[in-house]
Amino acid sequence: MSNDNAAWQYTRSIASDPTYDLVVAGGGPAGTAAAVCGARLGLKTLLLEATGCLGGMGTSGLVASFGPVSNGERMLVGGFMKELLERMWERQAFGPHVVQEFLHSQLNRWVAFRPEALKRILDEFAVAAGVEIRFFTRVIDADIEGRRLKGVVASNVEGLRYVPARTFVDCTGDAALAAAAGAECKVVLRDTDTVAPSTLCSLYAGVNWADPAYGDGGWKDLDTVRNRTKTELLEKAIADGHFSQEDRFMPGMNKIGQHSGALNGGHVFNLNPLSNRSLSDGMVFGRKLAVEYEAFYRKYVPGCEEIELLTTAPVMGVRDSRRIVGEFELGIEDFRARRQFADQVAVYNRPTDVHPTNTSKEEYERFLKDFHGKDNLGHGGSVGIPYSILVPRGWENLWVAGRCHSSDTKVHGSIRAQSAAYMMGQAAASAAAQSVRTGQPACDLDTAALVGSLREQGAYLPQAELSRHMTR
Template sequence: MKTFELKRQVPIDSSYDLVVCGGGPAGCSAAIAAARLGGKVLLIEATGCLGGMGSSGLVTAFDPMANGEVALVRGIMGEIVQRVHDRGFTGPQVTPDFWSKNYHCWTPFNAEGYKLILDELCAEAGIEVRFFTRLIDVDVTGQHVNGVMLNNIEGHRYVPAKTFVDATGDAVLTHLCGAACREAGRDTDHIMPPTLCSVMSNIHWQKAQSDLSRTGPDEQQKYLNQAVDDGFFSHTDRHLPGLFKISPTMAALNGGHMFHTNALNCKSLSDGMVRGRQLAQEYLAFYRKYVPGCENMEHATTASLMGIRESRRIVGEYELNVNDYLARRQFPDQIGVFNKAIDIHVYDDSPEQYARFCEEYGSRGRLNAGECFGIPYGILVPKGWQNLWVAGRCVSSDVQVHGSIRVQPAASMMGQAAGTAAMQSIRNDEVACELNTAVLIEQLRKDHAYLPQSDLSPTMTRG
């Protein structure tokens, strides 16, 4: 590709302790944790609201946060869900057991309420939030980030800071820094397909007799198979859509796959949005025709962000792998524990892919009730970097573990740890890749994270 050299003088903004790029669950939790510890924090977000996939992507259910015995995900994420529930923004069927006790249980919520709660929590913590602001470049020296280049309606701005958290989901900041990342489709044979989610309304839940996403999967699979056999859809995707009850008449639909769409290619992403809107209409027609209680379903809207499941993963100080997961490994430096099954959606609509998915998600890749695996600190730190942390969907893991930890509660735990670590590094003059992890764990415990490991270590697990 030909290149063009851009030279211009750019205004320099005020300096911050921490700049967080991306306002999804990882970024919000990082910013809140750091601000509550006294940091001067800037949180930038490309869209006009916080929540990331949970709001702009209409992925309106929190994945399992407990393991049937204890609440594994507490801290800031526990606080967010509690407040969303207290204010009446969870589905009408939801009780606190959904997130604090139940095994393999999703907590559906209303995206508008979630946005509001995140606005409030960030304001209360004293975070400066800038919407419609995109990270476009970086200024680095060696493995130290000096500042980021942002763009919004005011033009370009250079923002210096002491520390940075990449919570963009796509590792945009880390990639711009030149740190090593793995890319789905380039470094792997497959890309887990995205989904353009929707909100549906006018559902007669009593007639449907169940929350179609959780208690009625066999029924729903039967309807779906019938429709596919009838040639109703433009593709033969037998993957069960999720229809989450978010109000007495509304549901969030997580249905349809854009096979082979590459989130790191703008044309592919753009074509995917067009295809996603077509598929949403097909699912609407499917529900109306085949599923009791949905005869009068209305399509309220598709999401403004494509629901990306997989794009980049950083190469971190540690790479969490499937053997760790299957061994239920606990780490001295774990910053969270989790129980979510490995959930790698079908890569295409072949029977082999459905067999693979059912085997993995239904049994081999699922931990039992009462169990958990640890998420170690080292997966947040790009190898050798001094003042840069990554949190959320793009941390350092293999593809299989990514299939578990890519979800909102895990992203939030990682964000809380990254924001806390950033403040510790400033206070104690420690770099990210040599941080005292025993001190970090003690602070996270004070801030209500559930970290059951008995032995702590001042040095992180590497490998």
């Protein structure tokens, strides 16, 4: 007999680890950057990651492209993200069409890469920095005293373990640690009016990227493929009743190898990323959609007659689930004003990318208008990412980085990108290192010193004025 709402209380003693300087929960873009940079700054760092690899959505999720890293004039990313791009370039980890201008001076160019190459390179960075990594380990609970985190409870094949530390960075995407600690959070579906849909991404072989149907040397890059599949072929397939849902927006197939592609396509609408049942149903539905997309490419897209679906991702591609209520919330008016901040820890340029929330034509048109129109920062523009969106309000030794930062839904649609997440991760770890060194709490950190430290680490932070205090 089961009762869904029954509560069962239990108490037990569990083994405890020695105290770390920094525990990072989640080893996606934000978490890997946080752990590597924290360790490089001399912190004894432990990284707890639920899956068996680093990279998060970029590897486990098969989201095989970085959001733009330049503003059409210059590279905006610095520090660890720049180092990562350089290492990936050396190792030929990018799609064969990616040229250096994508990185240095191209507006709104997504940078496609091979997820397996990213996994390996991130392993190398983490090992070289001296990060202790525990894969297959999930953070499940928090031990707090006031607004201070004392330790986390982690679970893996060895059972439960208590891990005490001086500082913590939550990079779980879902703000899982912040929520467990009782930090105030916003939950999509409950506290926000828009729910960005999820997508289960997938990998394909047998793509003839050089098909002459596309002229001018063939499919040179993702944008060519995207535009054609989006505007003509997809509409035709929808009109033919090919798909089980009329999803008009498909970001497209990332060109990640000479004959292979990674598909960001097939929305799972209204998925609740914080409900296990909804996630489980979503995986089943996502895999069904991937088969429909394989058949779509074979039937409708020139050069894809021989395409083969190799695998879907083992994890759902969740765009938005839970964000912290930070010391500051970055809002769409800040974005449209291209606001710069004294305490900014990164600058970024990517249109707001809140995908259509349902299959209606109106929603698709709303998305296109935002993406190409007023919510696009344009050539040479950027918006600052202030330190204060990484600090759960009032907390002393807890930061978040990546997808669970504090911004409104529209801005979140821009700065949730992997390239921004890597930069936030570095900033959070640098703040943790400063806090360990000086005793300053997260919620009252000297941000002028933080900006100085990030600049020393190679971050591009063009603000002329600095401030001891964060933006609130």
